[in-house]
């Protein structure tokens with residue numbers, strides 16, 4: 466199959482979270498299965514053209530609904546397996562710092578992320594590279610699924626091309642003022658509650674749900690959750706209209722990037738047979754984060770966007786008490802919500818030598834935190850899949866998670882009698898539940914070190930293979946193509 470990925474993030478070029486990791490990895494797994502895959506990404510100012518060998522190609526013209534013809538530059542590079550990536554250059558939209566904002570959301574995001582899928586589809590037409598499937602991701606490329614059904618509908622060479630929308634994060638729907646409908650090129654007949662309209666505004670994810678030939682999210686449990694009123698965050702009725710076309714496929718891990726045996730970002734490599742390197746990583750982590758050098762003290766790590774989704778209310782309500790009553794250390798790497806940033810900076814001042822904080826985005830430090838910590842905290846309120854807990858497991862760092870979405874699917878809870886499991890789970894959205902779960906981990910650390918060893922081995926042996934997930938995506942692509950051909954959607 467020819468498969469076009471259209472997305473606003475793709476590691477290693479541009480990433481704010483797991484979406485970038487997925488779009489940087491799944492195309493490679495599909496290429497490895499023999500498919501012809503190409504990724505489309507905006508050429509953001511922050512992307513280092515030289516470092517990534519991004520070469521200019523031709524210019525192209527794109528018509529948006531406002532009537533103006535927009536001229537874009539196209540550029541090309543590859544993922545590290547050779548899968549081609551086309552970069553769309555349009556400085557007025559993408560030639561500034563930040564992907565979605567800096568730090569405030571850009572006011573023209575509806576326009577920026579309408580141009581992205583339209584230009585990608587135009588490229589396919591111009592180059593006569595006609596994809597069987599266009600795979601779009603979240604609100605920021607969801608309009609790709611809409612354009613395929615509304616633009617030159619009959620004459621278009623893309624009239625047989627099916628679309629798949631993957632919902633990575635239903636919490637970000639892409640809601641904008643309806644005035645942007647004109648730029649998108651669709652009239653009032655599309656501004657209805659089942660398509661674009663959402664309480665008087667336009668909702669791009671909702672439109673994608675209506676028009677896509679198949680819809681996925683990133684874990685089986687979350688696929689179930691989004692069909693309900695809480696998990697669906699207002700979109701459940703529309704997802705239920707498409708129930709037969711909704712499925713959940715677990716994210717894999719790119720073990721070329723996340724492997725303690727070969728990781729170039731960490732001071733010493735290690736494997737489950739020889740964990741001595743992990744002790745070195747722990748010592749370096751303590752040094753880098755100004756923690757007391759105490760090899761026996763358990764370290765809890767956090768690497769996260771500072772967003773309410775990730776359970777920071779629970780952390781803020783329980784961490785002071787945890788630190789006062791339990792022997793442990795904490796390292797935090799993250800950026801986002803200013804109040805959360807201030808909380809952690811303050812916590813580091815209150816608990817010198819025990820809490821280390823780095824406010825910012827650093828790929829290198831994210832690997833060090835995974836490798837040097839003993840436990841990884843992820844008390845998410847909702848988590849479509851989550852990648853950090855899976856990375857942690859491979860690094861022998863036991864995740865402490867709230868049992869939601871992909872966290873529930875990927876972590877096996879510790880069984881104290883049998884000494885089995887790959888992490889520690891709690892269920893209630895409540896600071897006490899988190900507090901006791903951390904306490905359970907700390908007491909296991911000191912009282913049952915043999916169990917910690919067993920859990921570590923079991924966690925490191927987990928395999929979240931992109932190959933398996935890619936095969937499931939191919940089945941979804943086939944489903945989407947059947948829908949497209951039969952005109953079912």
Ligand code: ADP
Nearest residue numbers: 482483769770799825826827828831851852853
């Ligand atoms: P989400 O996509 O909701 O942010 P995931 O767990 O799926 O959550 O993916 C998060 C990704 O972003 C991981 O690769 C993680 O290492 C990375 N990440 C998050 N915050 C930072 C940060 N401050 N510095 C470096 N990497 C980060």
Ligand code: GLC
Nearest residue numbers: 483484633683849850851852
């Ligand atoms: C989202 C979700 C996260 C998921 C990631 C990649 O940002 O919050 O759970 O792992 O996308 O699919």
